[in-house]
Amino acid sequence: MEEIPPQNLREFLPRYSEVQTVETFSVIGGVPKYLELWNDRAPVLDNIRDLLLSPASVFRHEALFLIHDEIAEPRTCLGVLEAIGGGLRTPVQISKVTGLPITHVGKYLHQLLALKMVRRVQSVEAPDPTQTRLSRYEITDPFLRFHFEFMHPHPDLIETKRIGRLMEIITSRFEAYVGKSGYEELARRYLTGLGDTGKLSFTPRMVGRAWCTGAEVDVFATDPKSQSALLGECKWTTRKVDVDVLASLEAKAAAFPRLARWKKHFAIFSRSGFTAALKREAAQRQVMLMEGTLLE
Numbered sequence: 001m002e003e004i005p006p007q008n009l010r011e012f013l014p015r016y017s018e019v020q021t022v023e024t025f026s027v028i029g030g031v032p033k034y035l036e037l038w039n040d041r042a043p044v045l046d047n048i049r050d051l052l053l054s055p056a057s058v059f060r061h062e063a064l065f066l067i068h069d070e071i072a073e074p075r076t077c078l079g080v081l082e083a084i085g086g087g088l089r090t091p092v093q094i095s096k097v098t099g100l101p102i103t104h105v106g107k108y109l110h111q112l113l114a115l116k117m118v119r120r121v122q123s124v125e126a127p128d129p130t131q132t133r134l135s136r137y138e139i140t141d142p143f144l145r146f147h148f149e150f151m152h153p154h155p156d157l158i159e160t161k162r163i164g165r166l167m168e169i170i171t172s173r174f175e176a177y178v179g180k181s182g183y184e185e186l187a188r189r190y191l192t193g194l195g196d197t198g199k200l201s202f203t204p205r206m207v208g209r210a211w212c213t214g215a216e217v218d219v220f221a222t223d224p225k226s227q228s229a230l231l232g233e234c235k236w237t238t239r240k241v242d243v244d245v246l247a248s249l250e251a252k253a254a255a256f257p258r259l260a261r262w263k264k265h266f267a268i269f270s271r272s273g274f275t276a277a278l279k280r281e282a283a284q285r286q287v288m289l290m291e292g293t294l295l296e
Helices: 006-011 018-028 032-037 044-052 062-070 074-085 091-098 102-114 142-151 155-159 163-196 243-254 276-285
Strands: 118-122 135-139 206-212 215-223 228-235 263-270 288-291
Touching: 006 018, 018 032, 018 044, 018 142, 018 163, 044 142, 044 163, 062 074, 062 142, 074 091, 074 102, 074 135, 074 142, 091 102, 102 118, 118 206, 135 142, 142 163, 155 163, 163 206, 163 215, 163 228, 163 263, 215 243, 228 243, 243 263, 243 276, 263 276, 276 288
Parallel strands: 228 263, 263 288
Antiparallel strands: 118 135, 206 215, 215 228
């Protein structure tokens, strides 16, 4: 079966709020098998404890089963996935931590790309993103991403049944993880939809993320033909976003030399809304403010 689109997940999770739905999307994505096992009568973190970390759960060894079923040399590919899950996103970084020669890393990345276990991400701002060598790699599937972020690095806690300690680690980082893994992805999809339906001041040719020395932008849309760009920031917090976030976004825009002559637009995505000061500033300067979970 195809994965369930994020906007349809609440059909599987009718008792959940939109916030809980985004949290669930960030952990298990839209895989029907996983959604059928998820208990929307219990909080998301309780599901993580009782399903993903339980010795009796199918989730406990699901990631390793997937890898061993699909890959002829699972040990080496597992090392590459461990590196990517640990935040090492370039072939050079992966080579250093795994001990693989840099000339061999590409072979295993190509295999993981073909299986759609990882994806290659390129900076949208690059003059020719299809040719740039400044690529990063990330785990594609949300569940595998969660597994290598939180479960795989702590086998000692799982094997000794110190689940309470592992839950403390997960809980302390969960809001930031959902913002990065789920909310940013939803914002990019949402912006793509606005562009496709003519609801932006220009039609983006590409929507993704962008980075350069000293700056990284969560949501980045460009149209080289009209020399227009939109830079967006995502905030998955319980606090209202203030004017400092807009100032930071504008500073990041200045770090991309190619945009110096381009028309620049700005957007801020916030789970919990915006301060009155930012709303006034945004109205004066035509900054897009997008509030909520972006599931609609």
